[in-house]
Amino acid sequence: MRLYGLELLRGLTITLGHFIASYTVGIRRRFSRAPAGDPIAAQRREGIFTVQYPEEQKPIPERFRVLPVLIFDGKEGERWSENTERCTACGICAKVCPPQCIWIEQAKSAEGKPVPKAGNFYIDADVCMNCGLCAEFCPFDAIKMDHNFELSVTERTNTNLFDINRLHVSTEYYARTHPVAWGEEQARKEAEAQRRAAAKKATP
């Protein structure tokens, strides 16, 4: 077999084709009659492929998971308190955590009796494997996987061991990042409340 270098030219034409397409796809899309919900077009999977991070971000799907957060009932900007925290320190997340990166200190009442609240809660971000099992198995919807991935730091020893204050986010924030899961949770709770109300009525 002889080499004439034609394949080299053919290879370069492919690159040229992609280069030209990066212009024409946009024009074509403007005049196309494709449905607006076309998933390929919607997520810009043809033509210019690059996501210009940090000016823009790749669309984050709802189930995307980075580090876990704790949820309290409240608005964004509020501080969590013992009354609004959802965690009951049942410990299932710490027990299911594969690399065992969760530490929970159960809160104690004034008399020194343990109460179903987390007094403190630590997650070591340098051990966490972002697997999401804690959120999956939490029976109180108290721990969820956050979307924030912009976590780079220049120091880790004090920063990357997250404590209860750092971990808590509001339900408002969670409802904004996870609209579908939030809706399901609300519907489930409502159904539960109705079922209870019905049961109460049945046995007066």
Add this chain to the structure above:
Amino acid sequence: MAQTVLFGPSEEQVLEQEARRHVAVLPWGKLLEMIDPVYNWGRRNSIWPLQFGLACCAIEMICTAASRFDIARFGAELFRASPRQADLMIVSGTVTKKMVPMIVRLYNQMPEPRYVISMGACASGGGPFKEGYNVVSGIDKFLPVDVYIPGCPPTPQALLHGLMTLQKKIDGQKITAAPWYGPAVTPELPVPGLGPDLIDFRQSDRIRELCAKPDGFPKPEVLPKWIPAPAVPADSGVRLVEAGQLLETARALRSRAERPLDYLANLTCTDYEDCFEVVYHLDSIGRPGKPEAIKVRVKKAGPELPSVVPIWPGADFQEREVWDLYGVRFTGHPNLKRILMWEGFEGHPMRKDYLEPYYEGPAKIFPSRWKEGKRTRVEERNPLGRNVRYPAGFDPTRWVPQGESFQPVTGASLQKLKTDTLVVNLGPQHPSTHGVFRMRVVVDGERVAALEPVMGYMHRNHEKIGERNTWLMNFPYTDRLDYLCSMGNNFGYAIAVEKLLGVKVPERAEYLRVIMAELTRVLNHFWAIGFLLNDLGAFFTPALYAIKERELILDLFEMVSGSRMMCNYMRFGGVAADLPAEAPALLASLIRDRLPRAVDGIDRFLSGNEILMRRCQGVGVLPREAAAAFSAAGPVLRASGIAHDVRRAEPYSIYDRFQFDIPTAEEGDVYARYRVRIAEMRESLKILRQAIAELPGGEVIAGKKLWNIRVPAGDAYGRVENPKGELGFYVVSDGTDHPYRYHVRAPSFINLTALGLMCQGELVADVVAILGSIDIVLGETDR
């Protein structure tokens, strides 16, 4: 002086006044302050990273360099293979003890100013593998780190955020204060040594002091327990053989008339109270089906067994692994030495009574985590603050490094010209080795006379950690085996454990599993082909287009499971979650339109390419008989003319319902393996089209999800056809919530057994292509 007063300012003064009016005159310090922004602007926008990857995070680093995220926008696209030309070391992945001397040496070779980004949880603090005996808990124990990026793995955008954090740091630096212009020479960091454990020579005195004391290192409170070897039921089909009869039985089985067992699928060992049990899983090439098992039990003191390498050469690496991790000696093995750990390492770490320096308890869940969960990093319990322990009386200052033993078996002279043979090292830090893999090559001129793979640089103690984990906890760990194919790994583990559990998986979950596994095959082959072209010298352009297609599949995985690479999607008895509302449209458009077009495109442009054909045809030939004998699997086996595929040999899940072919090729060379991969993508798409057409509704998991599931006692070998070959899981349960034995039959590892044979007599440049055509992932090779 008087003149000035009388006749006004002198000429000089006039000039100075003029100059002050038109030219900015600044003091020297002020001027330097103005230089700083320019100086830093130049440096921050031209960071050249070292082309250097360690583990899973390296894949995301490559994606950051590819067209989707395009690190070139930050001026950091020039990944240099030589540390002498690099400014930035991105420590991307798990740092193992075996690898850390190389990393420190690379860092020492980088010129100032140099920066280090610690990418991912493992590099920062040991990550999920922290407790492992071969894992370093944080690269900052050895190198000064500038930026830490949490995440496992951090997404490409997170890496870019880390890069921007580094740029901010550079912006704050001053040219006047820069130490690299100062007179002081930066001292080289001492390179750690590989003794009985990793030795950091900066701690020598402390180590000697601790080793002299009887209680220098803390003693664990609860020790692991053995169980006695269970009885082998007569109806189980397992042959329990005496050690003396092993070779005889093996020969008889290999050459028996009906169903000759000529394919050694898996070989591993279990540590029981009264014996070591070595188990062999055997299949037949001519009559494939359920693997037959042989078990041999050997005494605990000085265990010894005859090697089966003369009968099944594919046992070579697997017997070395058993020797390394269990200390079972195989007599008659041609090259019995450690394979994953280094020679001179203290102990055989998979034995139940081997306790790591960070050992906390025999099994998770650790009681220190809950109720009174006082935050402690595990380092704080070790007097050295490191993941190390040394034998009593050890003195690092008197330690002499052992040379590596290497006796190459060279054939006759390959050249007409008389040349001396020369030993060349490729790796573990080499751009073509697909990770931290090393090949010791004996070259005779340009020809390879002998080649020995050296591995273990990413051995992160998957099996040891897996035996401490609960059954469920192992799912996310399997993601990190072959981190390109996490869905396939989940599948294999679920199949193996479900054999013991005996659960029935709902229909919809079965279909979702198959869809995800076949998409994984497509994305893996895209990656493999892209990087094969890379290895041939078509640097990064074909890989870019291949990665682009892979990204689209990753989008779907992210949508469905929440992570691009570490999907953790399957559970015992089903899958973790149903498809989200937006997924079916994307899935259909990918399968029906985009992916077939992409496969055709690659095929059209590459398969007939004259350069590709000349580089690949007739290179790295693995003959049919050798492929079976060396236990090759997956596309490597099928390219040598053997239509062996677990989906057909022992159909699992619902693979018996789909119409598909097993592509094979006869030549057994690099080109054949490439062709088989292209054809397999088409077959996968065929299965996918059938699967989405038939996808039923209903539940996605059987029963309630349990986090503390208990598995009935027994053992099972479950296997799936992963993109790289047969992925097997051998699990032994003692009826508790964690496996007693958990072994992974890794195709990337076993396929390398034949690498030396394939490379003999080839050119050095072709070694790279041959390795690329085997398609290994180090996470799985070293586990």
